[in-house]
Amino acid sequence: MKNPLIALVLGALSLSTALSSSDVAQAQDRDRAPGGSYRRTCTDIRTERGSLFARCEDRRGNYRRTRLEDYRRCRGDIENDNGRLRCSRRR
Known part of the structure; x- marks a missing residue:
């Protein structure tokens, strides 16, 4: 049971990182x-x-x-x- 839980947590962290870096890129484009x-x-x-x-x-x-x-x-x-x-x- 630990492996699916670890995979779920790592997946959530990856998604969170991708979304936050996308927000930063969009903010930079708006202020270019x-x-x-x-x-x-x-x-x-x-x-x-x-x-x-x-x-x-x-x-x-x-x-x-x-x-x-x-x-x-x-x-x-x-x-x-x-x-x-x-x-x-x-x-």
């Missing part, structure tokens, strides 16, 4: 920074709670910290407009 032309002139790009954060170069060559709230609603390009993140269009 989107593509856009801003990537050419911005650094330190990250997302958090629906906002996109970066340091972007302005026309003078200086880097400014900037944030674009609710970046997922952008349609088309996300661009660097003189050191500020901007959507070309919103949904």
Whole structure:
């Protein structure tokens, strides 16, 4: 009787591990920074709670910290407009 019980416990642990690692991967995908032309002139790009954060170069060559709230609603390009993140269009 021990062998079936051990197999059941190990199976449950394997399933639990697979599900939790899948949840982590999905959370990372949701918070992955989107593509856009801003990537050419911005650094330190990250997302958090629906906002996109970066340091972007302005026309003078200086880097400014900037944030674009609710970046997922952008349609088309996300661009660097003189050191500020901007959507070309919103949904």
